[in-house]
Amino acid sequence: MNRAFAVMTALICLLFASAGFADQPTPWQVDLQTPVTPIMHEIKWFNYYTLWFIVPITILVLILLVVVAMKFRASKNPVPSRTSHNTMIEIVWTVGPVLILFFIAIPSFNMLNAQLTIPTNPDLTIKATATQWLWSYEYEGGENPLSFDSYILKDEDRAAAGKEDLGAYPRLLAVDNELVVPVNKTVRLLVTAAPTDVIHAFAMPAFGLKIDAVPGRLNETWFKAEKEGMYYGQCSELCGKDHAYMPIAIRVVSEEQYDTWATSAQGDLSGANRALMALAAQPADAVRVAATESK
Incomplete structure (x- = not known):
């Protein structure tokens, strides 16, 4: 049984054997290349991690632009608001970006430190x-x-x-x-x-x-x-x-x-x-x- 399985495995590998793994740019490539080093694994993880911030922010800004364009257009509001500022809005758009940058900066600095720290006794x-x-x-x-x-x-x-x-x-x-x-x-x-x-x-x-x-x-x-x-x-x-x-x-x-x-x-x-x-x-x-x- 083991011998038959071994022979079958060998035949399958021979059938699908290729010239070896080669990573290179591909047509219409939108993702990063397959990571093969510890640093590249961290880079790819960080790329996906930042998307959890970038995508919601992009959607939020788009929604706000649409709302402002529709709700505060000249035909609907011929007399514009004269509100000079809003304390709550000022707090939100100050504290929000600070927190976002904080959560991005920590893993970013860790990754940068790993890149710049040369391991002792390289092979x-x-x-x-x-x-x-x-x-x-x-x-x-x-x-x-x-x-x-x-x-x-x-x-x-x-x-x-x-x-x-x-x-x-x-x-x-x-x-x-x-x-x-x-x-x-x-x-x-x-x-x-x-x-x-x-x-x-x-x-x-x-x-x-x-x-x-x-x-x-x-x-x-x-x-x-x-x-x-x-x-x-x-x-x-x-x-x-x-x-x-x-x-x-x-x-x-x-x-x-x-x-x-x-x-x-x-x-x-x-x-x-x-x-x-x-x-x-x-x-x-x-x-x-x-x-x-x-x-």
Whole structure:
């Protein structure tokens, strides 16, 4: 019975296996991207939380406008009221906004504090340097720190890179060399721009991450990706004529895959990236576990 169930599970996973989770903008998207970091979970919660204030206020203002327009129009009130003020109204529209701002400010400050407080002893430190119009990454630590450049992937280079699947590697968002990080590990990110360059911004929506890259200044942030997959962002500071062609791609993998990639990338970055792509195209871990149990 268990063996039959394991085989059936493996077949189902094989049938529906895909190239892996990839979060990116979608047509007519009105909601935030799926959160995959603790900070982004808080941001999405705060987004819905503020709607409980915004929607009622908007409806109230609309109702008041309609009432005023209908009840106090010139045809119905040819002689306007000469009331100068109303004490109760003054109290309500002073105390009300103060209370609303109080309930919004507390979780807002808590979230801001979580974003700006860098966890002690991060598992990995990466420096991202912006230049017109690419990102350069350097993995800090070790005797031979790994570093490479990340350019936008041109359409004519897709076949050679093995990235012809527009679903997994979308146009204007895919890059030649992705930033690779391990899942469930705290990554400290140092962001700057080349000394003679302009201001850029490192933004990854699914991570709740957005920080300026300023020449001559080192800004610091962090993230902890909770789900494996490919995630896309862009430079979010107008930085020149090719601002729209400066994407950011982060591939989140298991710790074992990351260790293998980091070792291989020292000598052959392209080969190491291709190996990760091949693993991403394979069925999920559940398939391998089920296949093992069926033996």
